[in-house]
Amino acid sequence: MSTDVLEEGRSKQRLGIYAAIAGFLLFSMIQFRDGPFIRPHPAFWRIVLGINLIYELAMVFLLFQDLNTARGYMVLLDSNLGVPLPEKNYAEDCSLSWMTIWNALDIFCVAHALGWFGKALILRDYWFCWILSIAFEFAEYSLEHQLANFGECWWDHWVLDVLLCNWLGTYVGMKTCQYLEVKHFSWQNIRPFSFGSSKLAMRRKKNESIDDSTGQNQPTTQTVPDSTVAKKPKRPGAIRRNTKRVLKQFSPHDFTKFEWAGTSSFTAYFTVVLLLSVFLAAELSPFYLKFLLWMEPSHPFVVARLVGVFLCGLPAVRELYQYMNDSRRAVRMGQHTWLLLSTICTELLVIIKWSRGQFPEPMPGHIKVFLGTISVLLVVYPTVKFGVPEARRYLLRSHKKKTTKVQ
Numbered sequence: 001m002s003t004d005v006l007e008e009g010r011s012k013q014r015l016g017i018y019a020a021i022a023g024f025l026l027f028s029m030i031q032f033r034d035g036p037f038i039r040p041h042p043a044f045w046r047i048v049l050g051i052n053l054i055y056e057l058a059m060v061f062l063l064f065q066d067l068n069t070a071r072g073y074m075v076l077l078d079s080n081l082g083v084p085l086p087e088k089n090y091a092e093d094c095s096l097s098w099m100t101i102w103n104a105l106d107i108f109c110v111a112h113a114l115g116w117f118g119k120a121l122i123l124r125d126y127w128f129c130w131i132l133s134i135a136f137e138f139a140e141y142s143l144e145h146q147l148a149n150f151g152e153c154w155w156d157h158w159v160l161d162v163l164l165c166n167w168l169g170t171y172v173g174m175k176t177c178q179y180l181e182v183k184h185f186s187w188q189n190i191r192p193f194s195f196g197s198s199k200l201a202m203r204r205k206k207n208e209s210i211d212d213s214t215g216q217n218q219p220t221t222q223t224v225p226d227s228t229v230a231k232k233p234k235r236p237g238a239i240r241r242n243t244k245r246v247l248k249q250f251s252p253h254d255f256t257k258f259e260w261a262g263t264s265s266f267t268a269y270f271t272v273v274l275l276l277s278v279f280l281a282a283e284l285s286p287f288y289l290k291f292l293l294w295m296e297p298s299h300p301f302v303v304a305r306l307v308g309v310f311l312c313g314l315p316a317v318r319e320l321y322q323y324m325n326d327s328r329r330a331v332r333m334g335q336h337t338w339l340l341l342s343t344i345c346t347e348l349l350v351i352i353k354w355s356r357g358q359f360p361e362p363m364p365g366h367i368k369v370f371l372g373t374i375s376v377l378l379v380v381y382p383t384v385k386f387g388v389p390e391a392r393r394y395l396l397r398s399h400k401k402k403t404t405k406v407q
Contacts, residue, residue, distance in 0.1 A: 120173025
């Protein structure tokens with residue numbers, strides 16, 4: 001078998017890479033630390049962490065390559081790549097008619113809803129999802145001059161995306177969160193899968209203990225062979241109940257409701273703004289990467305990246321929330337949070353490097369004014385909300401100390 005593999009020529013490179021990845025993931029499953037989740041099994045989330053680390057190392061490697069070399073590497077992974085692709089513009093016909101609306105309804109509407117379902121499971125907060133949804137639409141407006149894919153009609157932005165697809169995904173996701181929060185699973189009281197035999201065993205043990213307590217002078221009774229004893233029929237619902245127990249293994253052990261309270265303190269405000277920025281960067285990065293590396297939106301690499309960020313984001317946001325709200329139990333941010341944050345930052349660095357000369361059209365003036373206004377508001381609000389009251393309290397304390405010294 002090894003001889004056949006070596007004789008395959010080019011494919012042996014891919015086989016070697018896949019074998020190295022499999023070996024590393026096996027090591028990750030055995031040796032990495034456990035994350036915040038234990039369902040379906042802690043080993044699953046260790047593998048997720050290992051996949052995130054492999055992707056981060058791959059992005060670090062690509063960071064030191066030029067764009068053409070990176071496209072050549074993608075051809076080694078998939079021979080169908082390496083061909084320039086046109087960017088589709090969705091704002092060519094913005095007339096509000098049934099035909100244009102029907103043409104706008106494609107598979108990406110379902111992808112929008114599924115994406116926001118996943119974001120709701122990660123963030124677990126209505127207003128957070130709404131702010132992120134609106135911020136992403138403004139980001140598309142701001143980057144239309146670079147990617148034609150961001151060009152959409154006004155009703156496509158605000159009606160089809162925000163009010164329909166994003167709302168539907170967020171609503172279903174939050175309802176799922178509420179169900180998991182209310183539903184309590186008592187995992188400690190789950191009995192072994194006995195299909196009705198455990199009760200019979202307990203009865204036999206109880207009878208044996210009674211016989212032992214009555215002494216050894218009891219007359220012996222003739223043992224009836226097992227073949228002559230009528231077996232107790234299985235209850236009809238036993239298989240169904242035990243099937244439910246197996247399925248519950250894939251549901252959360254516990255479910256924490258997130259209350260971000262972004263205006264309660266400067267730390268909470270900074271955390272919320274940082275998390276929003278990271279989510280926006282994670283949302284925009286695949287659009288730029290697929291454009292630069294000439295990949296279709298439905299390519300398996302693009303889909304795998306989206307699914308991977310979702311799986312990595314679940315424990316990462318949970319660790320961040322626990323670190324910000326329960327510092328006694330979480331003395332530092334978890335490994336999932338740090339690794340996902342570094343991965344998104346590395347993606348941004350790769351995009352910035354490869355984007356040189358790819359987008360010659362300058363940013364419009366009104367977009368610069370808009371982004372500048374948002375930046376000023378993000379600085380002015382915490383200054384007025386937290387900085388001015390804290391300065392007043394500091395001056396009052398200083399005045400009281402001086403008054404006390406004089407007296």
